[in-house]
Amino acid sequence: xxxxxxxxxxxxxxxxxxxxxxxxxxxxxxxxxxxxxxxxxxxxxxxxxxxxxxxxxxxxxxxxxxxxxxxxxxxxxxxxxxxxxxxxxxxxxxxxxxxxxxxxxxxxxxxxxxxxxxxxxxxxxxxxxxxxxxxxxxxxxxxxxxxxxxxxxxxxxxx
Amino acid sequence: xxxxxxxxxxxxxxxxxxxxxxxxxxxxxxxxxxxxxxxxxxxxxxxxxxxxxxxxxxxxxxxxxxxxxxxxxxxxxxxxxxxxxxxxxxxxxxxxxxxxxxxxxxxxxxxxxxxxxxxxxxxxxxxxxxxxxxxxxxxxxxxxxxxxxxxxxxxxxxxxxxxxxxxxxxxxxxxxxxxxxxxxxxxxxxxxxxxxxxxxxxxxxxxxxxxxxxxxxxxxxxxxxxxxxxxxxxxxxxxxxxxxxxxxxxxxxxxxxxxxxxxxxxxxxxxxxxxxxxxxxxxxxxxxxxxxxxxxxxxxxxxxxxxxxxxxxxxxxxxxxxxxxxxxxxxxxxxxxxxxxxxxxxxxxxxxxxxxxxxxxxxxxxxxxxxxxxxxxxxxxxxxxxxxxxxxxxxxxxxxxxxxxxxxxxxxxxxxxxxxxxxxx
Numbered sequence: 001x002x003x004x005x006x007x008x009x010x011x012x013x014x015x016x017x018x019x020x021x022x023x024x025x026x027x028x029x030x031x032x033x034x035x036x037x038x039x040x041x042x043x044x045x046x047x048x049x050x051x052x053x054x055x056x057x058x059x060x061x062x063x064x065x066x067x068x069x070x071x072x073x074x075x076x077x078x079x080x081x082x083x084x085x086x087x088x089x090x091x092x093x094x095x096x097x098x099x100x101x102x103x104x105x106x107x108x109x110x111x112x113x114x115x116x117x118x119x120x121x122x123x124x125x126x127x128x129x130x131x132x133x134x135x136x137x138x139x140x141x142x143x144x145x146x147x148x149x150x151x152x153x154x155x156x157x158x159x
Numbered sequence: 160x161x162x163x164x165x166x167x168x169x170x171x172x173x174x175x176x177x178x179x180x181x182x183x184x185x186x187x188x189x190x191x192x193x194x195x196x197x198x199x200x201x202x203x204x205x206x207x208x209x210x211x212x213x214x215x216x217x218x219x220x221x222x223x224x225x226x227x228x229x230x231x232x233x234x235x236x237x238x239x240x241x242x243x244x245x246x247x248x249x250x251x252x253x254x255x256x257x258x259x260x261x262x263x264x265x266x267x268x269x270x271x272x273x274x275x276x277x278x279x280x281x282x283x284x285x286x287x288x289x290x291x292x293x294x295x296x297x298x299x300x301x302x303x304x305x306x307x308x309x310x311x312x313x314x315x316x317x318x319x320x321x322x323x324x325x326x327x328x329x330x331x332x333x334x335x336x337x338x339x340x341x342x343x344x345x346x347x348x349x350x351x352x353x354x355x356x357x358x359x360x361x362x363x364x365x366x367x368x369x370x371x372x373x374x375x376x377x378x379x380x381x382x383x384x385x386x387x388x389x390x391x392x393x394x395x396x397x398x399x400x401x402x403x404x405x406x407x408x409x410x411x412x413x414x415x416x417x418x419x420x421x422x423x424x425x426x427x428x429x430x431x432x433x434x435x436x437x438x439x440x441x442x443x444x445x446x447x448x449x450x451x452x453x454x455x456x457x458x459x460x461x462x463x464x465x466x467x468x469x470x471x472x473x474x475x476x477x478x479x480x481x482x483x484x485x486x487x488x489x490x491x492x493x494x495x496x497x498x499x500x501x502x503x504x505x506x507x508x509x510x511x512x513x514x515x516x517x518x519x520x521x522x523x524x525x526x527x528x529x530x531x532x533x534x535x536x537x538x539x540x541x542x543x544x545x546x547x548x549x550x551x552x553x554x555x556x557x558x559x560x561x562x563x564x565x566x567x568x569x570x571x572x573x574x575x576x577x578x579x580x581x582x583x584x
Contacts, residue, residue: 021321022343023361029343030326068345068503069326071285083286087247088447089405091493092485125329125497126247126447127286130405130477131412140288 006047007054011039015054026057029065033072042073070124077120078113080158083137087126093133094146101148105155118158161390162399162415163378164371168258174293177300180261186306188377192269193314198228200273204376206384208397212251213241213332213369214445214474216463219376225356226274226364237365238271238279240373241337245284245329247447247497248479251401252370254413256283256290259374260297264320266373268306269380271318274366279320282337285327294322329501333550334367335359336503347505348550371401393419393462402461404430406480407437413477419460422452425478437482441566445474447494448555450562451481471562486582487567488574491560492520498556509553512543516560523571526579533571537564 007015018031032051036043043051043066052062066072073081084102086095102121106114113120129135132144136151143154167175167183175183192200205220226236240263244252255263263281271279281294298320301307309317328346330336335349338360359365375398379387388397396418402425403413409431416425422444426432433439441453444461450471452459459469466473481490499513516539519532540561543553564571573581 021323024342027341027343027361030340031343034324034326065343065345069328071327086493087497088443088490088493089248089479091490092406092479092481095493124286124327125501126245126249128244128250128253128284130248130250130479131403133405133411137286142286142288 005050006040006044007036007050008039011035012054015051025055026061029055029057029062030069033062033066033069037072042076070122076113078117080118080138081120081122083122083124083127085125085127085129085133085135085137086123089126089130090134095134097148098134098136098146098151101151105152119155160417163382163390164255164262164374164399164401165258165415168254174257174297175259175261177261177297177304180259184381185261185377186265188380189265189268189306190312191380192272193312193316197273197275200269200380203384204273204379207375207379207387208384208391208395209372209375209379209387210396210463211369212371212375212400212475214246214448214472216473219368219372222356222368223270223274223366225354226366227357228275232275233363234275235278236274236276236363237360238267238274238276239334239337239341239360239365239367240267240279240281240370241332241334241367242281242283242287242290242370243325243331243337244287244370244475245332246475246477247494248405248443249403249446249475249477250405251403251413251475251477253287253290254401255370255374256287257293260290260293261301262374262377263294263370264297264301264306266376267320267368268301268311268318269376270366270368270373271320272314272316274364276364276366277317277319279318280341280360281320281322282331282341283322283324284331285325291322291324298322328503329497330503330550330552333552336550337367338365345503347503350549391418391462393460393465396462396464400461400476402429403477404480405477407434407482407484408432408480409434419462419465421458421460422478423457425461426457426480430478430480433480433482437484439480440483440485440487441481443479443481443559444471445476445478447479447497448551448558449474450558451566452562453566471558484582486524486580487563487570488520488524488580489582491563492517492524494559495520495556498552502552506549506553508543508548509556512539513553513556515539516556523574524580526574526577528571528575528578530572530575532575533564533568536560540564 018028052059201223209219210216330346336346340346355365400418495517499517504510540557545554
């Protein structure tokens with residue numbers, strides 16, 4: 001039985017299209033990982049193997065890149081990923097309260113996903129919005145000047 | 160007071176389109192540059208006293224002048240804009256990226272022309288989604304009217320520019336690690352020399368400049384080096400600076416002010432002083448990897464040389480304010496955990512030393528500290544000093560620690576004597 005291919009033709013052509021920016025195919029490694037993740041939300045071992053073949057790189061070489069960067073997920077994530085800024089300005093402005101609330105409300109720790117697959121909770125380094133601390137991002141959305149009341153309402157917008 | 164970088168920012172939250180940017184005088188600097196000899200541009204930027212705004216303060220003209228020029232140089236050369244703003248407490252490049260993308264693109268085209276580079280990348284951090292949209296649209300507009308592509312404005316100069324959106328890691332702010340990331344590799348630093356000006360991206364001569372640095376370039380071309388030098392209050396360093404403040408101040412934010420404005424003016428006038436119920440204890444003047452300064456230093460002009468004289472660095476110029484109700488050991492824990500987490504693991508002192516300091520701070524904060532721990536922390540500040548590690552990450556991480564041990568010694572000792580954090584009830 002032949003194994004089903006993970007990457008679609010569309011993904012493959014998108015990956016190959018990114019080659020044009022670089023003199024070497026391997027330089028498109030990060031672009032390729034981003035494209036795979038855009039379609040699958042994370043990068044599985046199988047997808048990684050197929051990507052390595054397209055880039056003409058060894059699987060280990062691609063994995064060494066994939067595991068280096070914190071925004072390439074090598075484990076499945078929930079429908080929404082929460083990135084909580086845990087850097088210094090947010091620490092001063094009330095990070096401890098925000099993370100305590102999230103742990104309690106979602107019943108998970110950093111690196112975990114809720115049982116209903118709704119949220120994955122991750123910490124992230126300074127989000128560069130320190131004059132509105134404390135902040136976090138849910139998917140592509142930045143949420144500023146957080147309080148626990150405000151955060152409770154924000155979470156309701158993500159199903 | 161002139162504010163060349165920010166005076167045209169729109170208040171409705173949208174960025175300047177190409178037409179709007181041109182109405183403010185945009186791309187006039189480029190037109191002038193294309194009529195000049197590339198070496199004359201580098202000299203002009205050198206004469207202006209522009210120093211790198213990413214934190215290190217290296218003179219921009221001097222950096223450009225190190226690029227091999229002429230027929231014997233290796234081609235293609237590359238011009239890279241470092242938009243990977245990740246220094247804790249820094250949020251200045253975000254404003255420039257989100258409000259006026261053409262200012263960056265124009266600066267990068269001029270820079271590329273000055274060093275005869277035909278390829279340019281804007282290396283943007285992932286979190287800046289609005290900036291990514293702004294840059295993408297601006298690049299498209301610039302290509303459509305011929306500011307990018309082949310034979311720019313009939314000059315015979317070709318330049319391809321593209322946006323690279325990063326996938327995280329503080330290390331990417333280090334220029335050689337950034338180049339590795341652009342090559343699709345792990346972002347670990349490279350041995351220097353050779354410096355990127357000689358052997359950078361794909362082994363070719365490369366310039367990496369910070370966003371704010373680049374934004375100044377079109378204005379220097381349009382209005383001259385003397386004008387730029389006079390914007391500053393400091394001797395030998397030209398221009399304005401985007402200063403910021405975060406923490407328990409009344410009005411956290413960003414302000415474009417003459418370079419050399421004092422810490423006191425930034426904090427008391429622009430940031431509005433401390434919030435009611437909080438008093439001032441100290442600052443990190445330019446991001447997480449700068450030494451603490453206290454009230455005795457408030458009259459220091461915020462320029463590279465003056466801040467260095469009082470034992471810290473201006474860094475990114477975004478000030479993090481420590482108040483009396485925040486435990487300085489807790490603040491340091493946050494910082495050292497950040498650095499330990501972001502260490503790329505390439506060299507031993509950083510990979511092993513930073514988690515060690517973070518754990519010692521955890522112990523002191525949790526009431527398990529010993530007086531001997533302070534000696535161990537001091538040991539680390541010496542052994543992770545510049546020269547002992549592969550790049551500047553670990554020495555940067557030691558700056559807030561070594562200065563806290565000096566200025567907040569009493570707070571460390573109180574934690575140890577009482578075997579608890581005095582800020583926790």
